[in-house]
Amino acid sequence: xxxxxxxxxxxNCDRDxxxxxxxxxxxxxxxxxxxxxxMPKSDLIVLPGGFSFGDYLRCGxxxxxxxxxxxxxxxxxxxxxxxxxxxxxxxxxxxxxxxGVLMRNASLKFICRDVSLRVERTDTIFANSYGNGVVVxxxxxxxxxNYFADGDTLDRLEGEGQIAFRYCNQDGAPADEANxxxxxxxxxxxxxxxxxxxxLMPHPERLADDELGGSDGRLMFESLVGALH
Amino acid sequence: xxxxxxITLKSGVLDPQxxxxxxxxxxxxxxxxxxxxxGKYIELELAETxxxxxxxxxxxxxxxxxxxxxxxxxxxxxxxx
Numbered sequence: 232x233x234x235x236x237x238x239x240x241x242x243n244c245d246r247d248x249x250x251x252x253x254x255x256x257x258x259x260x261x262x263x264x265x266x267x268x269x270m271p272k273s274d275l276i277v278l279p280g281g282f283s284f285g286d287y288l289r290c291g292x293x294x295x296x297x298x299x300x301x302x303x304x305x306x307x308x309x310x311x312x313x314x315x316x317x318x319x320x321x322x323x324x325x326x327x328x329x330x331g332v333l334m335r336n337a338s339l340k341f342i343c344r345d346v347s348l349r350v351e352r353t354d355t356i357f358a359n360s361y362g363n364g365v366v367v368x369x370x371x372x373x374x375x376x377n378y379f380a381d382g383d384t385l386d387r388l389e390g391e392g393q394i395a396f397r398y399c400n401q402d403g404a405p406a407d408e409a410n411x412x413x414x415x416x417x418x419x420x421x422x423x424x425x426x427x428x429x430x431l432m433p434h435p436e437r438l439a440d441d442e443l444g445g446s447d448g449r450l451m452f453e454s455l456v457g458a459l460h
Numbered sequence: 461x462x463x464x465x466x467i468t469l470k471s472g473v474l475d476p477q478x479x480x481x482x483x484x485x486x487x488x489x490x491x492x493x494x495x496x497x498x499g500k501y502i503e504l505e506l507a508e509t510x511x512x513x514x515x516x517x518x519x520x521x522x523x524x525x526x527x528x529x530x531x532x533x534x535x536x537x538x539x540x541x
Contacts (some may be wrong), residue, residue, distance in 0.1 A: 288525070288526070289528055292525060292528070331530065333476075334531065335476055337474070337476050337478070339476055339477065350534055379474070379529070379530075413474070
């Protein structure tokens, strides 16, 4: 599986995700600069975490209009899977590839800690290695992860099975006190309606190696390898 | 010509920053504040001199980049240089 990781100015998880991917696939991903207009043939496109363009105007707003994004949008619409992590999720919403928007955390504070997530679906290319309803631990590190969409959009996401992960307590219940940032309906990540695009605020690539404290994130990359070869 | 653009959160969208400002003003002794909404203000200098063309241009800028219309409304005024 050959992945391309898009590098924006002030991306800072591009290398982490490349390492996590290479550990699982054995293939070094292409690192594609945001100013390029196209990328090599890719089985997976990753928009990494970071603070692209200094989060100016709105998180992800500038990056969503970088030259490479034309190619990303075209390939996503043609069916190439896209994974957006943290700032990458923000870029996906700003680019119109996923609905809703990530607003300032309800606490107004930058939050950097491990959270529990409930895996909502395991029949997707991103999550087929997880057990159903399983609770996993991923780290979050963001100031703007408060997922917002209007009620109709949220109902549609629920109805179409597009919710990928929810913040939950250790029993798997999406309780208010387990919601770190005020996200509507405890949403931590969502799929596009075809399930080929995943955006999530937590960082699977930061817990993808037992030597770094856990490997729940690694299963996402293993899922992708299994599904995409 | 100059464009003065105001970007505000749609009603119904929670504004935690506005809430924090409201609390802080209350802490300073300013009573009777019934709500605070925070927004953005952007000024553009445009080479365009035709008001209709400038209006169309600024509207496109707001839609494509300056505002996220999922959560924000925009309005603007044009001023001849």
